[in-house]
Amino acid sequence: MDDTQLSGRDVVRPVIIDSPKRLLLLIPCGDEGEISWMLPTIRMRPGETIRRAATRHLRRVVHLPALCISPLIGRLPRRDAPEGMQYVVVVRPAAESWPSAVRLALTPEACWWTTAELRSAHEPVEPSELLDFMDGYWAGWLPDGEISLE
Template sequence: MDDAHSDSRDVVRPVVIDSPRRQLLLIPSESDDENGWTLPTVPMRPGETIRRAASRYLRRTVHLPPIRISPLIGRLSRRNSVVGVQFVVVVRPAAESWPSAVRFAIAPEACWWTTAELRSAGAVVEPAELLDFMDGYWEGWLPDGEISLE
C-alpha cells in the first residue's frame, strides 16, 4: 500500500490510563517541540471497528494484558490529511492495575501524566483537545458514545 492511501485511512488514538492516579500514558511527539506529547496512531483496516483496531494494536502489537475500552469515543478530523478521521478511545486494564512495564511496552520514552501536570508544564499535547476530553472523562460530564472534539 502506498503512502497516499495510508494517509487517507481513519485512525485510532488509544489513551492508556491509570484510573486511580488519573494519569494518561503519552509518547513524545515527533514534532520539533521538545516538550510535545502525543498518543500512538493506529491505522484502521478496511471494515475494522474502532475498538477492534485499538485492541489489535494494544494486545497483539504492544502485548498488553487484557484491556477495557470505554464506551466514550472522541472524533476529530485528521489534521495531517485532507480525508480520514481520528478516533480517541480510553483504555484501562481489565484487572485492577497495569503491570509496571506497561510504559515501556508502549514506548521506551513514554511517560505518565495528569492533565494538570501537562498544563502546568506548558506541554504541547496532540491532539490539542485531549486534555479537555480527559478532564471530561475523569469528571464524568461526557456522555458515553461518539462525540465530536472539534
C-alpha cells in the same frame, strides 16, 4: 454512528490510563522546534471497528494484558490526512492496574502524566483537544458514545 469505519484513512488514538488518573503519552514529536507529547496512532483497516483496531494493536502488537475500552469515543479530523478521521478512545486495565512494564511496552521514552501536570508545565499535546477530553471523562461530563472534539 456505529463503531465501523470504511475509509482505511482513519486512525485510532488510544489514551492508556491508570487508576491515579494519569495518561500515558509517547515521546515528544514535532517539526522544527514545535514539540508535542502524543498518543499512539493506530491505522484502521477498512471495515474494522474502532475498538477492534485499538484492541488488535494494544494486545497483539504492544502485548498489553487484558484491557477495557470505554464506550466514549472522541472524533476529530486528521490534520495529516484531510479525508481521514481520528478517534480517541480511553483504555484502562481490565484488572486493578497495569503491570509496571506497560510504559516500556510502548516505548522507553513514554511518560505518565496527569492533565494538571501537563497544563502547569505548559506541555503541548497532540491532539490538542486531549486535555479537555480527559478532564471531561474523569469528571463524568461526557456521555458514552461518539462525540465531536472539534
